[in-house]
């Protein structure tokens with residue numbers, strides 16, 4: 001199996017059958033080699049730097065009904081909130097003082113966040129913090145909406161494709177959502193000049209190795225600047241309540257593979273990875289990740305942004321994620337920097 005890792009390291013690609021054997025390989029020596037090459041590759045392009053993204057969870061209202069997500073509209077037990085303009089600006093102020101140079105405004109698909117509201121907010125943040133990047137993660141919107149927000153000053157957009165295989169996509173989403181539209185949104189975002197992030201959950205219900213290979217092929221076609229992957233984690237109020245969580249080791253293998261296939265990509269060690277294992281994010285950083293996304297949301301709403309069970313960084317103790325993550329990043333042997341952390345061309 002180590003020859004396959006060598007080949008991936010040297011050429012940045014593998015055949016489908018080689019990918020399949022590597023994705024399914026539980027061998028420790030292979031995992032260690034993959035980790036070593038993934039780390040070498042990230043260090044070649046980004047050194048020991050880890051970029052911070054301050055995550056502001058702006059709304060837990062969502063008009064969508066994705067079967068895996070705790071915020072799905074049919075979850076009547078979900079507690080809903082939306083942050084006001086002032087609250088969001090105050091998160092940015094706190095974040096800036098803590099050294100954040102990217103703000104990520106993420107939320108469910110909430111129609112209260114109109115283009116007018118968003119554009120005026122984005123312009124104000126752009127003006128107040130000219131040295132910061134503004135990232136949006138607000139789901140599927142029209143070309144016109146993406147364009148207006150880009151013109152107002154947004155730089156990046158995160159929209160996971162979730163599943164590149166139509167059959168799997170439709171098992172994870174209600175019938176009114178389509179993979180075609182999702183892909184179209186991603187195409188529009190790239191065309192408009194956003195640094196674009198796509199990605200998927202690892203170990204989602206019904207997901208096969210072939211599905212994962214299709215995800216990787218889709219990412220090769222799209223060439224996003226960011227790739228977000230994390231383990232699927234069940235939520236007690238969804239139809240997938242009884243499904244098994246994605247595995248730490250499969251997620252780490254995929255992070256390593258992604259780093260070697262996309263040497264310069266911005267790759268976060270996600271909160272979900274830190275949720276399934278207390279050392280998950282540190283292990284991610286050692287396996288090619290170069291981004292962490294501490295929670296900047298007001299502590300009083302954190303528990304309500306309840307995508308999956310046992311999400312970390314939601315308790316009182318987490319009021320200062322920045323410090324916690326800094327210690328974690330240092331313990332893994334890397335260094336947090338106070339920079340925008342743009343994609344390097």
Ligand code: 5AD
Nearest residue numbers: 068069160231232233234272307308
């Ligand atoms: N487990 C893991 N990740 C999830 N997401 C939503 N629900 C879950 C879950 N149960 C991810 C989706 C979405 C991102 C914001 O969170 O991939 O794109």
Ligand code: FES
Nearest residue numbers: 313318321324325
């Ligand atoms: Fe959020 Fe540790 S990173 S509490």
